[in-house]
Amino acid sequence: MSTLPIATTRQVRRAAVALVRADGRAFATVLALNVAAALLGLAGPWLLGRIIDRVATGATTGDVDRLGLLLLCCAAVQILAARQARYLAHRFGERSAAKVREQLLDRVLALPAATAERAGTGDLTARGTADSTAVGETLRDAAPELLVSGAQVLFILGAILTVSPLLGACGLLTVLGIALGSRWYLRRSRPAYLADRAATAGLAEVLSATANGARTVDALGLGGQRLAAGREAVATTHRARLRTLYLRLRYFAVINVSYTLSGVLVLPLGAVLVAHHTVTLGAAVATSLYLQRVVDPLDSIVVLLESLQSSTAAYARVEGLAPGPASVPAQAGGPAPAHEPADDRIRVAGVRYAYPDGPDVLHGLDLDLRPGERLAVVGPSGSGKTTLGRLLAGVERPRTGSVTVGGVPLAGLPPERLRRQVVLVTQEHHVFLGTLRDNLRIAAPGADDAALTAALDAVGWQHDLPDGLDTELGPAATRLDGARAQQLALARVILADPHTLVLDEATALLDPATARHTERALAAALTGRTVIAIAHRLHTAHDADRVAVLAHGRLTALGPHRELLAAGGPYADLWHTWRTA
């Protein structure tokens, strides 16, 4: 469920033009070389016209050889020019593709955390990989081709007009029909191709989900269900492809008839003009041959328009991340506050919060954190614990009310300032490609190995990786299981050393004994820091200075474990249930 925008056709066009402008000189060189190649390509029919004229007026073998040699030379030089043009076009395309993907990365990195998380990794990844690759391939393959073909068409038409303006007008008829047809086609095909792309992505998703979940399919006998999902995705894709096919077929019909009409019209017209000695026989022959030659480049333009169309859809998704009025704001709203927080005190006042298009999940929450305290947040699932954690970490901004640190709204702080204040650790941890050292240094770029090792020790890390800190991590190298990844995430936080830490089920993946051990070690490493721990294991609450009990988006109790237990409310119930034994 994407919440990320898609750019309009106009924005895409503007972006494409900007891309060409940025590399203007290379583009002009490519254009010039293509013009040269196209001009040389025109020499063929022209020289043939000359040969026919000469042969008709009694040429010698020597004349023919001279012209023939010229013909071969032209063809050879044309190959050289075309090669250079295509090579430069290819370089232009690769360069532009690199620009597009690097720019996209910057935009993704600048997305507000909440926006990026709601969009899901899938959508972002699709835009950054498949979509930007599609744009790159178009820039590399289709754009130069289009340029070459366009130049060829222009010069053939130019040649026709030069040889005989009257006959050349017939040639323009072809272009007119095609231009009108293309206009009609391009208007209708964009939504059709967007639908095609979405359906294709859906089909890939079914394949990927089935392959990823093959074990589950086996365990629960879900084969039939998966095949049915596949059938449905195939049927949807099939319908989308048929729709684009029939649009294309109508378009091609118009185009082919245009070719035929102009090719045919030139003949009787030529006959009349030759009869009146307005044009030479050679000119009439050359014109009809030129008109035949214009078909090929026009045809490839038509085919390229199709691939251009589908990659415009991809480009629209890439450009959708561009900052601008129709797109996402670069920051989660408003300028960053100018003040530095006065102190480390985090204060929640009258906070209500709702996820986009949803009802409120927090109903007027007030909470003052005491610097250096350990606060446990407990409550049944769905009571708003995670949301509170995200608000306290500045990931979300409240709908009404405020969450401030030292008097400054937390969610307004830019990431590099926010992370000096508070850091959120959740169950969803991520191990980056790279060495263990790289993974740790994210939080502390300048930390030496002793500091890194100390942080690992603090979370009970077993130093058993083959190359220690230099061990390459990732799917193709050493894989960390969930528990190890969680320890790594905690070690990062120790290195980041913010004054406040929000742990949302951050030890849930560790087995109970290790979790207890890790929490203890973490507490020792974080003395003096404020820790907000959300956990369903009530040991955490028992160990905390205060316990906040949430129910249905409200704070129902707040106080030390012993007091709450003595008060005998819902917390006491929860505690007794948990402890049964």
Add this chain to the structure above:
Amino acid sequence: MNDPTAGDPGEPDVRGPLRFLCWLATSQLRRSLAGTFFGTAWMLGLTVQPYLLSRAVDDGLRTGRTAVVLGWAAAMLGFGLLSAALAWFRHRTMTLVRLDATFRTVNVVLRHSTRLGAALPRQATAGEVVTIGVSDVIRMSLALTFVGPGVGAVVCYLAVAVLLLALSPLLALTVLLGLPLLGLAMRPLFARQRAAENRYRDRQARLTARFEDLAGGLRVLNGLGGKDVYAGRYRDDSRLLRAEGYRVGAVTSWIQALGTGLPVLLLAAVTWIGARLAVSGQLTPGQLAAAFGYAAVLVSPVYFLLEIGQDVARALVSARRVVDFLSLSPDPDLGTAEPTSGRAELADPESGIRLAPGTLTVLACARPADSAAVAERLARFDAAGAEWGGTPLTDLPLTAVRDRITLAENEAALFAGTLRETVRGRTGADDAALLAAIEAAAARDVHDALPGGLDAPIAADGRNLSGGQRQRLRLARALTADPEVLLAVEPTSAVDAHTEAAMVAGLRTARAGRTTLLTSTSPLLLDRADTVHYLIDGEVAATGTHRELLRTRPDYRALVARDADSPADSRAEEAS
């Protein structure tokens, strides 16, 4: 003819990549033949136009007879329209051929994925399957263009040679020898291009992995920093890809320029030779124009053949991947023993675990992986060794095992679909039964919070749910399957104590009279079990009820008890 869009792809020929491609074409034989017909007729039509043109020039323009010109122009118009119609049918038929091949391949790959089941992750990655479905199918269907215009191009090439033969044997020979020579001349370039493209794709895959890595870890980068470092690495890799792209371009540009240029060179040769023949009177000027026209017609079929040759070469590489995947075999399923009827004891000799029929057993172990391994053996996943009523599970047909024993894991996939489809699984359970299972899994609140209840959409991997919600839906799904034996690994690890208590109560009721094994160290679960097995180093160390074990085994007590005096409470002790 079976229809892959209706989900029936037929049985593929996996004896080799070429055979697979042929199978794709012959599975839709009538359509393929229609494509061949339209492709050939259309290509041949291309040679008719210059012939008509040469007659119009020779008989009409040169002699100045307008009526004759008009006659030939009318013929050209008729042929042009016919040719447009042929092009229309060709494109339609060939697109349908390519679609059929695409969907047929996707269907056989999907079907084979479900057949492989648990054997898939051991032999292939999901990425490989997706690569087949996303890019390999495109390449293979592109190569199928050969059966239409490809055959047409060959026929056209031969037809032009025959037509030239009527004009001059020398010209015909030039054309006939020219094309194979061009193909030979380009071969080394093709090989270099393929090598460069492979290097490019490897780099591209690495860059894709980098982006996925960044997108997946965005939360960490936002929260902790390190954006600059990782963005810098992406940029470095992006530049390496660009450099590799330049190298691809260096070769590809030669192929492209020669692909269009060499046929033109051939054309120039034909024209020159033709002109010499015309000077010596062996050809009329009209025949010369026709010879040029025929040879000019060859430009696109020749280019086309050079292109399609490359397409087929690439498609063979893709088809090799598909054939390799389709040749992977599922786990051996040679058992023929009759499954035990009625109540039988499921046992794992390796650990010493025995499950008394109709009871709830909980497995407690300091190392969760050890108890998970026991459950896997008992469900005949990955490892063998378990016995059911004295018969090794491997002696039973796999379907019988899967039908009667269900393994429920926390890593189990949740597929995109409605809540109803998710919980229903393969059963035909009605809404009442589904709601009962949801209730038993303490997931009623999940159902109530979703818009549309049972019709609510569940995203792939349950991305629109919290960890605890996902876990409860997985349990509800396993309860709906209602197997004779249910093996659930850590089914309550992600929920709070209240929910956990509700889950275990629901589970007991729903599984009354059936055999259930849970792995957990939560006293809430352990206390409700008929039997608890305490596992040390993968072997049963003690068996009894939770209370018995608490009394008799201090190490068990240290593992599971949530007493106030457990080691974790040192902090509280210091405080008091």
